[in-house]
Amino acid sequence: SYVLTQPPSVSVAPGQTATLTCGGPNIGSKNVHWYQQKPGQAPVVVVYADSDRPPGIPERFSGANSGNTATLTINTVEAGDEADYHCQVWDTSSDHPGVFGGGTKLTVL
Amino acid sequence: QVQLVQSGGGMVQPGRSLRLSCAASGFSFSTYSMHWVRQAPGKGLEWLASISYDGGKTYYTESVRGRFTVSRDNSKNTLYLEMNSLRAADTAVYFCATPVEMATTYYFDYWGQGALVTVSS
Numbered sequence: 001s002y003v004l005t006q007p008p009s010v011s012v013a014p015g016q017t018a019t020l021t022c023g024g025p026n027i028g029s030k031n032v033h034w035y036q037q038k039p040g041q042a043p044v045v046v047v048y049a050d051s052d053r054p055p056g057i058p059e060r061f062s063g064a065n066s067g068n069t070a071t072l073t074i075n076t077v078e079a080g081d082e083a084d085y086h087c088q089v090w091d092t093s094s095d096h097p098g099v100f101g102g103g104t105k106l107t108v109l
Numbered sequence: 110q111v112q113l114v115q116s117g118g119g120m121v122q123p124g125r126s127l128r129l130s131c132a133a134s135g136f137s138f139s140t141y142s143m144h145w146v147r148q149a150p151g152k153g154l155e156w157l158a159s160i161s162y163d164g165g166k167t168y169y170t171e172s173v174r175g176r177f178t179v180s181r182d183n184s185k186n187t188l189y190l191e192m193n194s195l196r197a198a199d200t201a202v203y204f205c206a207t208p209v210e211m212a213t214t215y216y217f218d219y220w221g222q223g224a225l226v227t228v229s230s
Contacts, residue, residue, distance in 0.1 A: 001171075006153075033216035035154070042204055042220035043154065049211060054218070086154050090214040096170040098144065098156025098215070 002091040004101035011107040018074040020104050022087030025068060030089045032070040034063060037084045037103075046085075047072060074106075082108045111135040111219045113205050118224030121195055131188040131205030131221050139163075139183035142208055144217065145190050147201040155201075158190065159208075172198075195228045202226075 005023040012018040022032060032050050035043035045054055047063035050070065060075045074081055087101040117129040131143070145157040158169045158179040167179050178191040188205050203224050206217040 031211065031214040031216075033214075035217075037154075042223060043217070045216055045218055048209070048216045049214065084153075088154075088156075088216060090216075092213055096156070096168060096174075098146070098159065098170075100146075100154040100156060103153035 001094055001096065002089065002099050004087055004089065004099055006085075006087060006101040006104045008102070009105045009107065011109055012074075012077050013109045014077055014079060016077055018077050018081070018106055020072040020074075020085050020106065022070040022072070022101050023068055024070075024089070027068055027070050027089065028066045030065075030091070032063065032065050033088045034061075034072045035086045035088065036081075037086060038082075043086060077106075077108055079108050082106055111207065113207065113219055113221035115203070115205060115221040115224045118203065118226050120227040120229060122230050123196060123228055125195055126191070126193045127195060127226060128192070129190040129203055129205075129224050129226070131190075133186045133188065133207075136207070136219075138186040142210070142215075143179075143181060143188045144206045144208055144215075145179060145188075146204045146206055146217070146220075147199075148204070148223075149198075149201040152201075157203075160188070192226070195226075197228050200226060200228050 034047040037043040050065040051063040086103045091097045114132045144159045160179045176194045180189045205221040207219040208215040
């Protein structure tokens with residue numbers, strides 16, 4: 001089955017740029033979605049289909065996907081961005097197609 | 110507005126059963142597939158199962174196949190997850206979620222509030 005790999009943690013100072021990665025074999029051929037999850041809450045999609053943002057998500061959040069790595073970039077990080085971030089793909093070749101990465105804890109220093 | 114209200118979580122002994130419910134409102138429930146996702150304590154999200162809009166097709170991740178059953182009652186706008194032969198490793202918060210279906214992918218735009226299931230003796 002398809003496996004997505006995320007670093008467990010990333011730390012960044014306020015105002016700086018956070019780069020979160022999601023690795024998988026030839027992930028560039030798939031659509032990658034990113035979720036933000038704060039403690040005790042359900043996930044919220046912040047980027048879908050590699051680089052699109054849902055309404056209400058700040059332009060500071062952007063995504064890219066190529067080769068074996070997808071990336072979520074958060075510009076001008078704010079304290080409120082501290083959360084877990086999960087990547088997700090839909091593996092149409094599998095009979096259990098939903099796949100999430102292990103999640104990355106973003107800490108704002 | 111779209112709402113998914115979950116019920117049915119709790120503590121259960123290993124080997125026993127539990128049923129989760131997810132009551133939907135604010136959208137045309139009977140025209141959407143529905144999904145279950147869980148999150149073990151301190152862990153990432155795990156996609157568990159899905160059911161087609163009419164209940165005719167179901168899919169499961171390997172770790173729950175044969176033990177869990179997803180079903181729906183479109184007359185009641187409600188999704189269910191019947192969990193049998195529960196194990197300690199099934200301890201998690203369980204979420205129902207509605208998908209956005211694109212050409213070759215799905216993502217999840219609305220989620221229930223989550224239901225904690227604790228499997229312990």
